[in-house]
Amino acid sequence: MVEKDFKVLNDYFMRYLLAKEDSQNILKDLINSVRIDAGQESFKEVTILNTFNLKESINGKETIVDVRAKTKSGETVIIEIQRVGNKAFIYRGLYYWAKSYTANLKAKNKYEDLNPVISINILDFNLTENKDKPHSCYFIKEYDTNEILTNHFEMHFLELKKFNEKSKLYEPLADWFKFLNIKKDLEDTMKVLVEKNPIMKEIYDKYNKFVKNDDLTEGYTEWEENYFRMLTLSEERLQGKLEGIKEGKLEGIKERNYAIAKDMKLKNMDINLISEITGLSVEEIRNLRPDGKKLSE
Known part of the structure; x- marks a missing residue:
């Protein structure tokens, strides 16, 4: 059973919550809560572009971002959930925005045909x-x-650890912060949120369906195990780098990271998380040979 100390930020669960075919209302509420808190207009309709697929997800489907949606007026909204990180995430966020922005321009289109991309x-x-x-x-x-030069660039950061009861936020967004910050006692927190916010009832219903589905809980558990395994590898990588700096021997560190990336890739771990842990680019990881070396070698 996964109900005890359920981690709502688990990528597998969040994709189920926000990127399933019946998730439009929940996703729209999150997007609009963020936008309204920033003084921007809300959207009447959003369409999910990367619909959650159980079979594909279990088999380790690669995704660039966790959730991608399109508004009726043409804006692209991308959502990324990250549980660990540092200042380097700023550049990762810019990269995801840029990839989504350029993807809007087809071969025969003009530059003015580009549409805004909103990154959350x-x-x-x-x-x-x-x-x-x-x-x-x-x-x-x-x-x-x-x-403001253009509305085509809009990037939001929801930093969960900075939230407290005194935070000055649009109330529905504050409710989202409370939900996303749940680390334990989910039932108690949700009872309070459900009473005051209708969308939280939909979220709670989806959670209950999730934990009662054996295939979904299997995916959740597998993702958590991989997540903690990657945290361990990350700590080992950092320790090895510090020791290498101390000893003046840095030449073997990247080769070691290639080997770690190969092992993680063979286990069908998320390619973006492999990149985050090893420091290798997504392209480098995709081009790894089975022996852990680059295809070009």
Whole structure:
């Protein structure tokens, strides 16, 4: 059973919650809560582009971001959930935004045919210098006048660890923070949220369906096991790097990371998480040979 100390940020569960065919209302509520808190207009309709597929997910389907959706007016919304990380995530977030933005431009289109991309990053670690601001929103602005250059770039960071009862947030977004911050006693927290917010009833219903499905709980458990295995590998990698710096022997560190990446790839672990742990690029990992070396070697 996985109900005890259920981790709502588990990628497998979050994709089920936000990217399943019947998740439009829940996803739209999250997106609109974030947008309204940042003073932006809400959307009347969102369409999920990467629908959760149980079979594909269990077999280790690669995804660039956890959730991708399209609005009726053409905006792309991407959502990434990250449980561990550091300042380097800023560049990862920019990369995901850029990939999604350029994907909008087809071969025969003009540059003015590009559509806005809204990036929402849910982080269980502190990223920005805004110590008392759990929700940060970034645009491209002129330095002196503060004029927004374009609405095509919009990036949000929801830093869960910065949230507390005194946080000044749009109330529905505060409810989302409370839900996403659940680490234990999920039932007690959800009872309170369900009473005040209708969308939380839908979330709670989906959770109950999830934990009663053996295939889904198997996927959840497998993801958690891989997650903690990767955390261990990450700690070993950091320790090896520190020892290498101390001894002045850094030449073998990247070769070791190739070997770690190969092992993780053979276990069908998420390619983005492999990249996060080893420091190798997604392209390098995709090009690894079975012996752990690059295809070009």
